[in-house]
Amino acid sequence: xxxxxxxxxxxxxxxxxxxxxxxxxxxxxxxxxxxxxxxxxxxxxxxxxxxxxxxxxxxxxxxxxxxxxxxxxxxxxxxxxxxxxxxxxxxxxxxxxxxxxxxxxxxxxxxxxxxxxxxxxxxxxxxxxxxxxxxxxxxxxxxxxxxxxxxxxxxxxxxxxxxxxxxxxxxxx
Amino acid sequence: xxxxxxxxxxxxxxxxxxxxxxxxxxxxxxxxxxxxxxxxxxxxxxxxxxxxxxxxxxxxxxxxxxxxxxxxxxxxxxxxxxxxxxxxxxxxxxxxxxxxxxxxxxxxxxxxxxxxxxxxxxxxxxxxxxxxxxxxxxxxxxxxxxxxxxxxxxxxxxxxxxxxxxxxxxxxxxxxxxxxxxxxxxxxxxxxxxxxxxxxxxxxxxxxxxxxxxxxxxxxxxxxxxxxxxxxxxxxxxxxxxxxxxxxxxxxxxxxxxxxxxxxxxxxxxxxxxxxxxxxxxxxxxxxxxxxxxxxxxxxxxxxxxxxxxxxxxxxxxxxxxxxxxxxxxxxxxxxxxxxxxxxxxxxxxxxxxxxxxxxxxxxxxxxxxxxxxxxxxxxxxxxxxxxxxxxxxxxxxxxxxxxxxxxxxxxxxxxxxxxxxxxxxxxxxxxxxxxxxxxxxxxxxxxxxxxxxxxxxxxxxxxxxxxxxxxxxxxxxxxxxxxxxxxxxxxxxxxxxxxxxxxxxxxxxxxxxx
Numbered sequence: 042x043x044x045x046x047x048x049x050x051x052x053x054x055x056x057x058x059x060x061x062x063x064x065x066x067x068x069x070x071x072x073x074x075x076x077x078x079x080x081x082x083x084x085x086x087x088x089x090x091x092x093x094x095x096x097x098x099x100x101x102x103x104x105x106x107x108x109x110x111x112x113x114x115x116x117x118x119x120x121x122x123x124x125x126x127x128x129x130x131x132x133x134x135x136x137x138x139x140x141x142x143x144x145x146x147x148x149x150x151x152x153x154x155x156x157x158x159x160x161x162x163x164x165x166x167x168x169x170x171x172x173x174x175x176x177x178x179x180x181x182x183x184x185x186x187x188x189x190x191x192x193x194x195x196x197x198x199x200x201x202x203x204x205x206x207x208x209x210x211x212x213x214x
Numbered sequence: 215x216x217x218x219x220x221x222x223x224x225x226x227x228x229x230x231x232x233x234x235x236x237x238x239x240x241x242x243x244x245x246x247x248x249x250x251x252x253x254x255x256x257x258x259x260x261x262x263x264x265x266x267x268x269x270x271x272x273x274x275x276x277x278x279x280x281x282x283x284x285x286x287x288x289x290x291x292x293x294x295x296x297x298x299x300x301x302x303x304x305x306x307x308x309x310x311x312x313x314x315x316x317x318x319x320x321x322x323x324x325x326x327x328x329x330x331x332x333x334x335x336x337x338x339x340x341x342x343x344x345x346x347x348x349x350x351x352x353x354x355x356x357x358x359x360x361x362x363x364x365x366x367x368x369x370x371x372x373x374x375x376x377x378x379x380x381x382x383x384x385x386x387x388x389x390x391x392x393x394x395x396x397x398x399x400x401x402x403x404x405x406x407x408x409x410x411x412x413x414x415x416x417x418x419x420x421x422x423x424x425x426x427x428x429x430x431x432x433x434x435x436x437x438x439x440x441x442x443x444x445x446x447x448x449x450x451x452x453x454x455x456x457x458x459x460x461x462x463x464x465x466x467x468x469x470x471x472x473x474x475x476x477x478x479x480x481x482x483x484x485x486x487x488x489x490x491x492x493x494x495x496x497x498x499x500x501x502x503x504x505x506x507x508x509x510x511x512x513x514x515x516x517x518x519x520x521x522x523x524x525x526x527x528x529x530x531x532x533x534x535x536x537x538x539x540x541x542x543x544x545x546x547x548x549x550x551x552x553x554x555x556x557x558x559x560x561x562x563x564x565x566x567x568x569x570x571x572x573x574x575x576x577x578x579x580x581x582x583x584x585x586x587x588x589x590x591x592x593x594x595x596x597x598x599x600x601x602x603x604x605x606x607x608x609x610x611x612x613x614x615x616x617x618x619x620x621x622x623x624x625x626x627x628x629x630x631x632x633x634x635x636x637x638x639x640x641x642x643x644x645x646x647x648x649x650x651x652x653x654x655x656x657x658x659x660x661x662x663x664x665x666x667x668x669x670x671x672x673x674x675x676x677x678x679x680x681x682x683x684x685x686x687x688x689x690x691x692x693x694x695x696x697x698x699x700x701x702x703x704x705x706x707x708x709x710x711x712x713x714x715x716x717x718x719x720x721x722x723x724x725x726x727x728x729x
Contacts, residue, residue, distance in 0.1 A: 044682040048674045056674055060682035072679060085683050091572045091628060093680050104680035107628035109571050115677040115684075119623050119638060122674060124681035152566055153595055178595045179565035206568050 047125040048115075109206075111151065145214040146188045150204045154178035159200060165193045173211050176204065187213045217532045218242050218293045218317070222286045223257070225297030226276060228586030228602055229510075230257035233295045236524035245289045247282060249275035251594040256586050263289055270596040276300045279307050286316050293317040293531060295524075299598065302507040305330060319531040320485050321430075321506050328481045329504040333375045333413055335481075339501055342480035344473055347418060347492060347500040353411030356396050363392060366416040372396060374403030375411035382406060385417060420652040421492040423447065424459050424499065426474035427515045429526060430484040431536045438471030439519050440545050442488075442511055445651040446640060448563070453633075453656060454640060455511035456550045457518045460611060460649030461497065470499055477504060486512070486527050510553065510603070513584060517549035517607040548611040550618050556599040558631035567595040571629030576621035580607045580614075593630060601632065611649070615641050 043061040061073040072079045081098030088094055093104040107114040107121075115124045154176040161173045167187040174185050174196070187193075195212040198204055220243040223233045230246060234257060237244040246261035251270040258264045265285040268275040275281065277300055286294060294316050296302035305326040311318035320326075329335050336351040348366040350358070353375050363370045363386065372395055374382025382403030384395035396412065404410035422445045430436040443459035444452045462470070474489035481504070488509050490502040512523045530536065557563045573589040585602035587593065593601065604625070606618035619641050625634055640646050643659060 042686060044685055046678045046681050048678050048681070050674060056671075056678075058675065058678035060679055062682055062686050072682075074675060074679065079679070085679075087683075087687055092574075093683050095676065095680065095683070097676070102676050102680075104676060104683075105572075105626050105628070106680070106684050107572070109568070109629040110631075113681065114628075115681050116626070117673040117677045117680065120670070120673045120677075121635075122677040124677060126681050126685045128685070152564075153568055178567055179597075179599055181565050183561070183564050 042128070045127040049123040049125075051121060111149065111207075145194060145212050146191075147209045148173055148185050148188065148211040148213065150176060150206055150208045150210055151183070151185070152176075152178055153203070153205050154183070156198045156200050156202045156204060156210070157182060159196055160184070161187070161193045163193055163196050167191060167193060167213060173213070174198070176210075185210065189213055217534075218528065220245060220262075220289065220291045220293075221319070221528070222247065222282070222289060222291035222294045222316075223261070223297065224276065224282050224294055224301055225299070226252055226255060226257055226586070226597065227600065228584050229297040229299075229508075231260055231586050232584050233297060233524055234260045236522065236528065239522075240525060240528060242528070245285065245291050247276070247285055249596075251596055254591065256588055256591070265289065270594065272300065272597065279304075279310050283310060283314050283316070286311075286314065291316060293319055293528070295319045295527070296507065298507050298510055303330070303505070317531055319527050320508075321481075321483050321487060325481045325483045326506045329483075329506050331375060332373065332377070332503060333411065335503065336413075336501075338480050339477055342476045344477055344480075344501045345499065347415045347502075349415035350413045352413060354413055356393060359396055359412070359414050360389065360392055362414045363389065366414070369417040369419075371415045371417045372399040372412050373415060374399065374407055374409070375413055376407035376409040377403055382412065418492050418494050418500070420654055421494055422459070422461070422652050423452075423490065423502075424462065424470070424493050425488050425490040425505075425509075426470050427509075427512070427523075428474050428478045428483070428487050428489060429523075429530070429536065430478055430487070431530045432484050432533055433535050435536045436475045436478045436483065437536060437538070437540045437543060438474050439515050439521065439523075439543055441467060441470060442509075442514055443651075444511065445653050446646070446656050447653050448656050448660075452511065452553065454550065454552055454637070455514055456548065456611070456614075457514040458545055458548065461493070466497060466499075473499075473501070477501065485530055486523055510600075511551050513582060513603060513605045514549035514551050517582070517605065518545045518547055519543060520546070547607055547609050548614040549605055549607045550611075550614045551603055551605045552618065552622075552637045553600055553633075554602045554604055554625075554627075555633045556593050556601055556630050557633050559633050559636045561631075563633070565595065565599045566631035567593045567599065568630045569593075570627060572626065573628075574624065574626040575602075576604065576624035578621075578624075580617050581605070581621045582607065601627075612647075615647065 046058045046060055047055055049055045059075050063071050070085055072083045079097055084096040086094045091106045095102040095104055105116040112123045115122050157177045158175040161167050169187055169190050171187050172184040173187050175182050191213045194214040198210045221237050222245040223230045234244040244261040246257050246264040247267045248255060248258050248264060249270050267281045294311055301307040305323040308318040308323040328338050333352050340351055350362045369387045372384040382399050384399040386392050386395045400410040400412045424441050424443050426441050427439040428436060440457060441459050441462055442455050442457045444455045446454040477489045478487055486508045488505040491499040492502050493499045516523055556566045558566050569592045570589055575583055582605040583602055587601045606614050606621055608614040608617050622634055622637055
């Protein structure tokens, strides 16, 4: 199975990798990165939930995963990366790739909280990065911004409503 | 009274768990109280008994004196530990406990009242010969303020007499700004504290915040247990605390300690308390205020003194004498505490409540964690977002820093954002390593926006392989976790479309360039 993966570091630097994983008949895991076999031997175990123990040669790595945010995060040592994983054969991946910035985009709540203000009501034209809705948690307010230039098509949460992380709050088209 | 049979803990989170542990160790039954959103909180199941006390809003539960005393009566608790925050510095609560015949584990209401108002505290301390930042000891009219400011010299700080937490505070650089600052401070004070009384202090540039732990029994003995340096602060909130302070030597420790004991004695203080000082560049120290409770950062003092302050609090409240004398208090080693908060350092420290989906805590030599959370706990958005306190102890400050960095690497929290990355940044900073810190240090470090260290290619490559392995495992397992993973990935796509295109292009470029 080959995965196309984009890894974005904290400083914003992004790199893409093509990772091919296969298992030989005798059960040995093999890994090729960008077409090249990982040298010196390779082994990976999943001893605990969200933890992978990886040996590259005799170099040992503890790799952790955090699925909770809007983006998949992979932690290696003390470095945290955002990972975008695509299985190129999946229809969804191809669609998403073609999708680019066209079409409606949702604004979702990054954390549980309460809606305190609608900055851009339905029908407002907005630029990318312009504030649309404000939510509050633990007495602090967070302005959620439009992911693209367009028009606010729909506001799905009223002022005062309690929302959960991941709830769709507005659609910009 | 020999000791208590049952103690009610009028608090939640890590400090409730901390006190329950002490009760268990001393063979005392513990009683927890909890609000509607805290039924599944850790302190509820660690206690021997637990009672619901109402809705999430603190004033209807953890701040409700009547409800808490009703539980104490029903459970037949003979003492109440208030923890910190909530009712811990409420003299009215201490008084209500006394009336209800339940021992309040802390100072008397009278001592709390003296320390509660900054101006009355100042009058009492001046009588005891305690050094103060030059300024006024009472509320001032605008004209009086101008006179005092002239005498001590600008810049000066205007402060609300009844205040705290930065409200009703104004920095005044020169005489021409005094009037508007005075009006602003007094109206803000009136709104926040129902008192427009404002006083003046000389502004100390880049001060350190160093505090002394004191302890008094009910037989007139008061001792000091060394100092804690809490200069690493963000918006007047402590972030890292350590004991001892790198700039305090034996002689200064003795002078500060003896001053702190005088402060405590002048108020007839009993039980645990902390005397806060501002320290200027010449190591002059000035009384700031006294906190009449057990502090969040008490573990660093426990580690360097070898004492258990909660045990001591309970024993002293039960009428026992302090079991040691001042000259038996010896400091050994160095301890550092990090306050782990559910907040996002990449998004202006916005609180990040929610479910902790994965939690791996550090352990091993010299590491202590006082935590109030667990994997699967849903951090409510109704209270202070502190999750836990991580404390490292080692023979030297340098080794304590190294040990803390090691522990931070072992610490893994998923599901919510935490300020763990902030601690790495501070503990690696050269100024922190050399203890060049003051109360403005952290804001400067954050403003400097140090370029995050370049991530290594090797780690990124390992992350890519790891991401593929996780994806493959999900495919093999199927089921619920699979759906979660797909969600994560799909979301990533939705939000990261722009980068994705760039990334694809960069792959193409690299492919083209490959030899």
